[in-house]
Amino acid sequence: MSSRSETDIADKTASLLLPWYDRHARRLPWRSLPGKRPDPYHVWLSEVMLQQTTVATVGSYFAKFLARWPTVSDLAAAELDDVLTEWAGLGYYARARNLHKCAKRVADDFGGRFPDTEDALLDLPGIGRYTAAAIAAIAFDRPAAVMDGNIERVTTRLYAIETPLPDSKPALYKRVVAMTPGKRPGDFAQAMMDLGATICVPGKAKCMLCPLVQICTGKDIAETLPRKKPKAAKPTRRGAAFWIERSDGAVLLRRRPESGLLGGMMEFPSTDWTEHGSERFEDTGLAGLSADFRPAGAIRHTFTHFHLELSVHRGQADHKDAPPDCHWCPIDALGDRALPTVMRKVAKAALSG
Incomplete structure (x- = not known):
């Protein structure tokens, strides 16, 4: 693909995708309506829960946590055993321990208010590059490049990137940076997630319904993308x-x-x-x-x-x-x-x- 066509895609993606998102955004417990900024606590909590876990599974856990600990300061004051008990069934329990540590840091060092930049968020326990970008973009409208599995798949197909994952991640990140708009970056990130979850799905994508079909260079080989290295058998x-x-x-x-x-x-x-x-x-x-x-x-x-x-x-x-x-x-x-x-x-x- 020429650099010129890459530029065209980067320039046009947000303008095509955001109107679609305004009409078709998924209604999720932790999400505000398009154009509205959500509670950073809700964004952080949901993003940590959604790591390695499906949206369908997270919904009930998110509701339970909010009912028991309505604010990050409430969660910081909780006993770790209580947090682990409520987390049971979500798996990857290091997330729950880091969740509690992070809540304490936010309560003690930031007065119960999350910092609003990627760098400051990255300094908190359990927050990596993806989660920091998601919170910065969705909760604070910072133009951060968000990369989850859905966004990786959409971007891979959009640019017809045939390098297998995970080797293609640096190239994907570069393109997401280029596509992310300065205006409504949080809505853009969530629109890309929704597109991957509902239209640009694994296997056979629903290309005829996609708002990006006119600029997608990988639609003819979408079923083969993204390519992945063979996984080793589990012992x-x-x-x-x-x-x-x-x-x-x-x-x-x-x-x-x-x-x-x-x-x-x-x-x-x-x-x-x-x-x-x-x-x-x-x-x-x-x-x-x-x-x-x-x-x-x-x-x-x-x-x-x-x-x-x-x-x-x-x-x-x-x-x-x-x-x-x-x-x-x-x-x-x-x-x-x-x-x-x-x-x-x-x-x-x-x-x-």
């Missing part, structure tokens, strides 16, 4: 989880280390998750606690980088005191604990096994 890790019940009905929970996978979340004591895995209770590291176990089934769960298979064992112990980093939890209070989805599967297997 499978294995281990064992132990449902340990006291005679009064309380169940033993252990807090995972703050760093690493599911950091700070609660778990039923389990062995390390490795290629071969261990079925031995002794390998949970709970020295001094003994119980007789019986098999209660097995569960399978998929994380971003690996599959996990856990055998579930159920036993009874009469230890009044819990080991370090553990506590006894009444069964009917498990729903109030920060249990990740994989541990909810363990509970279901234990109670039905």
